[in-house]
Amino acid sequence: MDKVLITICARGGSKGIPGKNIKELNGKPLLHYSLELAQRLRADWEADIQLSTDSQEILNCASDLGYSTQYVRPAKLSTDKAGKLSAIEDAMHFAEKQNGLSYSYVLDLDVTSPLRTQGDVKIALEKLIAHKNAINIFSVNQACRNPYFNMVEETGDGFVRVVKDAGAIKSRQTAPKVFDMNASFYIFKRAFFERGYQTSTTDKSLAYVVPHICFDLDEPIDFTIMELLLRENLLDFSL
Numbered sequence: 001m002d003k004v005l006i007t008i009c010a011r012g013g014s015k016g017i018p019g020k021n022i023k024e025l026n027g028k029p030l031l032h033y034s035l036e037l038a039q040r041l042r043a044d045w046e047a048d049i050q051l052s053t054d055s056q057e058i059l060n061c062a063s064d065l066g067y068s069t070q071y072v073r074p075a076k077l078s079t080d081k082a083g084k085l086s087a088i089e090d091a092m093h094f095a096e097k098q099n100g101l102s103y104s105y106v107l108d109l110d111v112t113s114p115l116r117t118q119g120d121v122k123i124a125l126e127k128l129i130a131h132k133n134a135i136n137i138f139s140v141n142q143a144c145r146n147p148y149f150n151m152v153e154e155t156g157d158g159f160v161r162v163v164k165d166a167g168a169i170k171s172r173q174t175a176p177k178v179f180d181m182n183a184s185f186y187i188f189k190r191a192f193f194e195r196g197y198q199t200s201t202t203d204k205s206l207a208y209v210v211p212h213i214c215f216d217l218d219e220p221i222d223f224t225i226m227e228l229l230l231r232e233n234l235l236d237f238s239l
Contacts, residue, residue, distance in 0.1 A: 002104030004047040004125075006038045007091050010111045011078055012055030016218050021053075021111050022061045025223070026230035029061050033114035033239065036065065040118055041107070048099055052091040054078040070098075084108075085200065089193050105129075106188045113139075113184040113216035115226070117237055121185055124208035128187050135197070135204035138186040140179035141214055148175040179207055183216040212237045 010021040010031055022029045038049045051062055054073045062068070071094045077087045088108050096102055105128070107121065116139065128137040145151050147163035149172050154160055169175050186200055213235065217223050229235055 003101055004041075004045050004105045004107060005092055005095050005103040006041060006047050006049045007052060007088050007106060007108045008034050008038060008049070008111060009052045009073075009084055009087050009091070009108065010055070010058050011053065011073070011080075012058060013078075013080065015080065017220055017223055019057075020217060020223070021055075021058055023223070025114075026227055029064075030114065030217075031058060031061050031111055032065060034109040034111050035062060035067060037114075037116070037118060037121070037239075038109055039065070039067075041121060044118075044122075047107075048095055048103075050091045050095040052087050071095075083198075085198070088188075092193065102190065104190055106190070106193075108186045108188075110183045110185065110216065112218075113182055113214065114239065115212070115214040115235070116184045116210065117212075117239065120208065120210060121187075124185070125187055127206060127208060128189065131206060133204060134189075134206045135192045135195070135202055136186060136188045136200060137206040137208055138200055139182055139184040139210050139214065140207045141182050141210055143178045143180045146172055146175045146178050148178070179209065182210065182214045184210065184214050 014020045017023065021031050041047055042049055049067065050071065051067065051069050052071065052073045053059060071091065073087060074090065076082065077090055088106060092103060092106055105125065120139065124137050124139065128134055148166040148169055151163045152160040153163045166175065215222065217226065
């Protein structure tokens with residue numbers, strides 16, 4: 001199999017949930033959910049792992065699972081306005097120089113959206129490999145709302161209108177399928193970076209529809225909900 005790099009990007013700063021990347025979730029740091037999955041995938045794929053952080057606390061947290069790196073994310077990529085794709089690409093270049101090889105695929109595991117399985121990621125990679133024209137794939141869920149039917153946007157005159165005008169659509173069932181990006185994982189072919197894409201959504205992107213609950217942690221209430229799901233064993237799958 002072509003070489004795979006697994007990246008985990010975790011900045012030290014967080015406004016919504018302070019310190020969330022190492023905040024304990026059901027008894028262990030949030031970072032560990034992603035790092036443990038990365039370590040299992042490394043064994044399956046003979047992959048490499050590259051953590052990208054600007055925080056010594058996060059590096060110390062990773063060391064508790066036996067992981068270490070000399071890489072420190074550059075300051076210009078560590079602000080809350082810096083794009084994640086640039087951070088992933090910088091980490092990839094460091095790992096390639098460090099390990100003396102070129103990666104065919106880069107899997108990014110988002111620390112703040114850990115409700116994914118080893119099987120999810122494997123199936124997604126297989127789907128990307130099988131589609132020769134695709135450039136990347138990312139995880140999504142079925143959307144609860146649909147911009148063709150029950151989502152509206154403001155117009156310049158203060159009124160609202162349906163986001164996407166699809167003519168005679170009268171029910172959610174007849175509207176085109178749409179999905180929520182859940183930020184859990186992204187897999188890129190190397191060509192994605194070589195072609196200089198600026199966003200993860202391209203005209204050559206695939207979606208992996210996660211068949212179970214999966215959401216990211218943006219607000220404190222999200223953390224509380226995920227904590228409850230894990231503590232009470234309410235998930236119908238195993239992490």
